[in-house]
Amino acid sequence: MLEFSGISKSYAKSPVKAVDGLELRVADGEIFGFLGPNGAGKTTTIKLLTGVLRPDAGRMDIDGIDIAAEPLRAKRRFGYVSDNPELFARLKAYEYLNFVADVFGVSSLDRQQRIDHYAGLFEIKDVLHGSIGSFSHGMKQKLLVIASLLHDPANWILDEPMVGLDPKSAFALKEIMRQRSRDGKLVFFSTHVMEVAEKLCDRIGIINKGRLIFSGSVAELRAAQGADSSLEKLFLELVDDEAEAQP
Amino acid sequence: MKVFLSLARLYLQSFYNLPGARRRSGAASGAQRVAASRPAANFRTMLKAVGIGLLAVFVLANFGFMFVSLNLVLYDSLAPLGLQGFVLLNAVILASVLTLLVGFMTALSTYFMNDMEFQLLALPIPPRALLGAKFTAVYVAEALLSLLVMASAMLIFAIKRQPPALFYVAGSLAGLLVPLPVLALVYAAQIPLLSFARFLRNKQAILVVGGLVGIAFAIVFNLYYQGMMANMSDSVWLLRNAGPDSVLAQFGRAWPPAYFAWQAMVAPGLVGFGRNLLPLAAICLGAPLLLIVLLGGRYAQSLVGFNEQFIRKMTAPASSGFLADRLRTGNRFWSLVKREIVGMNREPMYFLNGPFIIVLLPVLMAVMLGVQREALLEGESLQALTGLLANGAGTVVVALAGAFLGSGTSITCTALSRDAKLLPYLKSLPVPAHHWLLAKLVHGLIFAVFGVAMAALIFGFFFRLAPLDLAAGSLVGLALSFLCNLLGLLLDTVNPRLSWDNPIAAMKQNPNAVIIMLGVMGLMGGIAYLSFRFRLTTGQFVLLCGGLPAALFVVLLLALPGWAARRFTALEV
Numbered sequence: 037m038l039e040f041s042g043i044s045k046s047y048a049k050s051p052v053k054a055v056d057g058l059e060l061r062v063a064d065g066e067i068f069g070f071l072g073p074n075g076a077g078k079t080t081t082i083k084l085l086t087g088v089l090r091p092d093a094g095r096m097d098i099d100g101i102d103i104a105a106e107p108l109r110a111k112r113r114f115g116y117v118s119d120n121p122e123l124f125a126r127l128k129a130y131e132y133l134n135f136v137a138d139v140f141g142v143s144s145l146d147r148q149q150r151i152d153h154y155a156g157l158f159e160i161k162d163v164l165h166g167s168i169g170s171f172s173h174g175m176k177q178k179l180l181v182i183a184s185l186l187h188d189p190a191n192w193i194l195d196e197p198m199v200g201l202d203p204k205s206a207f208a209l210k211e212i213m214r215q216r217s218r219d220g221k222l223v224f225f226s227t228h229v230m231e232v233a234e235k236l237c238d239r240i241g242i243i244n245k246g247r248l249i250f251s252g253s254v255a256e257l258r259a260a261q262g263a264d265s266s267l268e269k270l271f272l273e274l275v276d277d278e279a280e281a282q283p
Numbered sequence: 284m285k286v287f288l289s290l291a292r293l294y295l296q297s298f299y300n301l302p303g304a305r306r307r308s309g310a311a312s313g314a315q316r317v318a319a320s321r322p323a324a325n326f327r328t329m330l331k332a333v334g335i336g337l338l339a340v341f342v343l344a345n346f347g348f349m350f351v352s353l354n355l356v357l358y359d360s361l362a363p364l365g366l367q368g369f370v371l372l373n374a375v376i377l378a379s380v381l382t383l384l385v386g387f388m389t390a391l392s393t394y395f396m397n398d399m400e401f402q403l404l405a406l407p408i409p410p411r412a413l414l415g416a417k418f419t420a421v422y423v424a425e426a427l428l429s430l431l432v433m434a435s436a437m438l439i440f441a442i443k444r445q446p447p448a449l450f451y452v453a454g455s456l457a458g459l460l461v462p463l464p465v466l467a468l469v470y471a472a473q474i475p476l477l478s479f480a481r482f483l484r485n486k487q488a489i490l491v492v493g494g495l496v497g498i499a500f501a502i503v504f505n506l507y508y509q510g511m512m513a514n515m516s517d518s519v520w521l522l523r524n525a526g527p528d529s530v531l532a533q534f535g536r537a538w539p540p541a542y543f544a545w546q547a548m549v550a551p552g553l554v555g556f557g558r559n560l561l562p563l564a565a566i567c568l569g570a571p572l573l574l575i576v577l578l579g580g581r582y583a584q585s586l587v588g589f590n591e592q593f594i595r596k597m598t599a600p601a602s603s604g605f606l607a608d609r610l611r612t613g614n615r616f617w618s619l620v621k622r623e624i625v626g627m628n629r630e631p632m633y634f635l636n637g638p639f640i641i642v643l644l645p646v647l648m649a650v651m652l653g654v655q656r657e658a659l660l661e662g663e664s665l666q667a668l669t670g671l672l673a674n675g676a677g678t679v680v681v682a683l684a685g686a687f688l689g690s691g692t693s694i695t696c697t698a699l700s701r702d703a704k705l706l707p708y709l710k711s712l713p714v715p716a717h718h719w720l721l722a723k724l725v726h727g728l729i730f731a732v733f734g735v736a737m738a739a740l741i742f743g744f745f746f747r748l749a750p751l752d753l754a755a756g757s758l759v760g761l762a763l764s765f766l767c768n769l770l771g772l773l774l775d776t777v778n779p780r781l782s783w784d785n786p787i788a789a790m791k792q793n794p795n796a797v798i799i800m801l802g803v804m805g806l807m808g809g810i811a812y813l814s815f816r817f818r819l820t821t822g823q824f825v826l827l828c829g830g831l832p833a834a835l836f837v838v839l840l841l842a843l844p845g846w847a848a849r850r851f852t853a854l855e856v
Contacts, residue, residue: 047855086711089855107852111713118708126629127622130609137610138618139712148610152603162596165605170592 038062038085038191038224043094045080045246054080056246058094062224062239064190067217069237070226073275077246078226079119082195085224086116098191112140115184119195119226121176125169129160129179132168133186140187147186154182157208173200181209192216194225198232210236230268240267244275286408290416298393298420338797343431350377350435353511358439360521367443369526371454372535372545374436375461378429379541382462384500386425386469392493393421394477395486395589397785410583415575417582418470422571425462433458449556450548457544460563464540464570474578478585486590490631497635498643505650540566619714619722626701627694627726632786633701638692641734645688645741652745675821677748678756679814681739682828683807685760686767688734693790695727696771696799699779699854700789706781706856716851717844720772724840727768735760755821759829763806766832769839771799776850 043058055077062068072078083089085096087107096103103110124132137147155161158178168176177200184192192213198206213223213236227233233240234254242250242257250257254267261270358370394417403413437454440446477483483492514520523529535541543563547556597605613621627633698720702709709719739757742748748756775795783789790796810828813819819827 083707088707088710090852108713108715111711116708116711118711120704120707123705123708124622124626126626130606131621131625134610134613135618135622136712138613138615139714141615142612144610144612147612148607151610152606155606161602161606162599163594164602165597165609166594170594 037064037097037099038222039097040081040085041095041097043081043084043091043096045084045089045091053246055084055091055243058243058248060241060248060251062222064222065217065220066238067213067223067236068225069233069240070224070243071228071230071233071240071271072226072243076243078243079195080246081243082116082119082193082224082226086114086193087111112187113189114191114193115187115189117177117180117184117192117194117197119199121173121180121200123168123176123180126167128167129164129171132179133164133183136183137186142186146188150186150188151182154185154212157212158182158205174202174205177201178205181212185212189221191222191224194223196227197225198227198229206232230266230271234267242271242274250274287412287415290403290408290412291419294393294396294416294420295423297396297399299423334794334797338801341801347431347435349508350374350432351438353508354436354439356512357521358443361526362443364522364526366526368545368549369532370439371436371548372532372541374432375457375541375544376531376535376538378432378458378461379465379538381428381432382425382465383469384496384504385428386421386462386466387473388493388497388500389421389424390466390469390473391489391496393417394473394489395484395586397486400586400589404583404586409579411575411579414470414579414582415571418466418571418575422462422466425466426459429462430455430458433461449553453544453547453556453560456560457547457563460567461540461544463567467570467574470574470582471578474582474585478581484585484589484591487631490635494631494635494639498646501643501647502650505647509651615714616718616722619718620725623698623722623726624729630786633790636790637694637697638730638733640691641688641730641737644691645737648684648741649745652741675752675814675819675824677742677746677752678759678821678824679811680746681742681748681753681756682759682763682824683811684738684742685735685757686763687803687807688738689731689760689764690734690767690771690803691800692727692730692734693771693793693796693799694730695723695768696775696795697780697790697793698723698727698772699775700781700783700793700795701786703779703781703783703789703856706854710852710854715844716848719851720776720843720847724769724772724843727772728765731761731764731768735764752821755825755829759825762829762833762836763810766836766839767799767803767806769836769843770802771795773839774798776847779854781854781856 038061040058040060043055044053045055046053058081070078070081080089084091085098085103087103087110090104098110098113101110101113124135127135133147133151142150151164152161155164158181160175160178160182163171163175168179171179177197181194181197184194197209201209210232213225216223217238237254239251239253240257241248250260252260254270257267257270257274258264261273263270263273265273354370354374357373358367361367361369433454437451440450482488511524514524524531526532535545540563543559543566547559547563550556550559628638699706735757738760739753742756743753775793778795780789780793780795814824814828
């Protein structure tokens with residue numbers, strides 16, 4: 037379970053808040069899609085949630101653990117796929133996976149089984165001996181996804197996970213999300229792909245200029261907007277309304 | 284022309300990391316832009332500029348001193364024979380050879396800078412403008428180097444002979460013009476080479492080849508310099524190697540730019556000046572123009588498909604066997620250390636400018652000791668030196684050389700900066716902040732041990748030091764390099780360079796590496812002064828210069844966890 041209480045964040049004493057008073061609760065077993073225009077505060081929120089950034093105000097709990105007070109305990113409760121897969125270029129893929137598994141204390145047997153399963157699913161088992169620097173963007177993305185699942189986390193946090201994935205791998209990723217949700221585990225991801233959010237998510241949150249302007253199911257959004265449109269249209273209307281409302 | 288000028292400016296800013304390039308760089312976040320506008324940030328920028336300026340003066344003075352002393356000794360030796368004019372020919376040839384070697388490495392390492400080249404290829408830029416702009420950017424550094432060499436020779440003539448103003452004009456123009464045809468030759472060789480040698484069209488291979496050429500160059504130059512300095516009193520040797528019939532002089536006469544540059548300086552009057560400068564300018568300006576016209580298109584084509592990589596796939600049974608074999612539980616802290624070691628040493632840019640110093644400097648030192656062995660180790664000098672070394676100086680020399688090699692790898696003082704792109708990901712992992720920093724420190728200390736061992740090996744072998752002196756010197760070297768490595772890590776934690784597009788910026792252009800290098804040199808100077816000024820015994824030296832740094836190292840290490848956690852957590856990329 038994830039819980040944000042009054043989270044705010046500004047960069048370098050900038051008067052504009054990147055995240056402004058965020059209040060949100062995501063329950064176990066939920067797939068939660070985090071939407072918003074470029075620069076709205078999605079990645080900042082995820083970085084705050086994963087302990088990469090420190091909030092100026094507020095509190096975040098992961099499975100009831102305050103990430104600011106007990107960062108190590110909280111970080112063991114989630115797997116994270118960052119928005120930038122261009123990491124560890126000099127490591128070989130299996131070295132990177134071993135590194136992450138060692139950090140999370142995953143046994144040899146568990147890591148072998150999980151890597152075998154997920155690498156097979158994403159069809160990169162035959163290149164795990166290769167250097168990550170020689171991988172395509174999509175292959176790096178798949179590797180990050182596999183690494184994030186090595187310790188079978190209760191909470192899975194993904195920042196733009198579909199970027200660079202081929203249709204088959206994107207389908208596999210969505211299936212993993214659904215399976216984890218069925219197993220009672222939480223999935224929290226940011227995306228620009230409205231169709232994915234519409235079909236996959238139990239609930240969505242829309243953030244604009246650092247403020248959460250909607251949180252609920254797509255059906256609730258339709259009811260609130262009084263229109264039976266696609267999520268894409270509803271999203272655009274909501275963001276435009278918000279822009280007009282602000283001075 | 285406008286395209287060429289814009290492109291040349293872009294390359295100049297990227298090559299030399301000028302402020303314009305950093306301002307344009309997309310890497311700077313909004314937060315950093317805000318910070319840059321604040322007075323404190325401006326002061327820091329100013330301070331950094333002053334520091335870099337001082338460093339540039341220091342480096343120039345260093346090389347300038349080397350060239351001036353070489354030319355002075357050469358002048359004093361050749362003047363009695365009436366051959367002092369050959370000092371100028373020697374300088375022109377030295378400028379040409381340095382341009383050839385340094386220019387070869389620079390042109391090769393910047394042949395394909397990064398993926399920016401692909402974006403440029405996709406723009407409607409004439410290939411000749413592309414090559415011309417790249418040539419111009421590389422030329423700037425070569426012209427400065429050539430001017431430095433020529434100025435060092437002109438300075439000797441200014442003091443000894445007070446030549447007319449035309450001499451200085453000719454020398455300066457020669458300094459600017461001489462690198463042009465050499466650099467054109469470099470590109471004329473590299474463009475066909477990189478067009479056809481597929482294995483070289485890879486940034487990694489280029490860095491390795493460039494590094495090896497650099498090492499060979501450093502060794503050859505060191506041999507030349509040490510050989511000259513060691514044999515200046517031998518007139519027969521001097522005539523053979525720097526006189527009118529020497530290979531050098533014959534080469535100078537056969538290479539028209541060198542010949543005309545030399546004659547422009549020594550020929551009397553305006554007529555002699557003009558008669559030599561005009562052909563010099565024609566050759567020097569014509570060569571790059573010819574290169575750009577003839578090979579511009581070929582150059583642009585050679586950039587297509589640069590840095591292509593492929594992965595050899597395993598068969599299904601092989602991959603299953605591989606995973607079962609390689610995916611094994613490891614010690615968590617050792618995993619962090621392994622990541623540090625692999626991440627640095629598999630990146631040629633980091634390795635060649637970092638840990639490789641442990642091999643390179645001792646090789647250069649061995650060349651110097653080998654060439655100057657007779658002068659250093661024979662007769663009265665040997666007796667004086669061995670006497671000095673036996674009375675404790677050997678311990679000091681090993682300790683200081685060990686401290687320098689063990690601290691000069693720039694491993695810890697660039698550790699956070701090199702990880703800038705990874706920091707967000709690393710911070711999301713459940714690893715205590717001080718473990719990250721300790722892993723970085725252990726990485727530095729492992730190489731510090733190698734550095735100290737290398738120093739003990741070289742000096743122990745050449746100066747035949749007693750085992751006890753070697754052990755004492757090594758102990759002090761270890762204590763000093765451990766402390767310097769820890770201080771470097773603290774410095775890079777306080778002030779890491781987190782915004783960069785090219786690994787060069789994290790390592791070579793990192794002010795922390797410069798600060799630590801200068802600090803180590805200052806510390807070495809201070810310790811050498813103290814130990815000789817107060818005639819410290821070996822025991823006192825070990826206690827004072829080894830014990831105190833060791834104690835300080837332990838105290839700082841104990842303070843690291845709490846402090847590091849706060850600093851590391853506060854870092855935002």
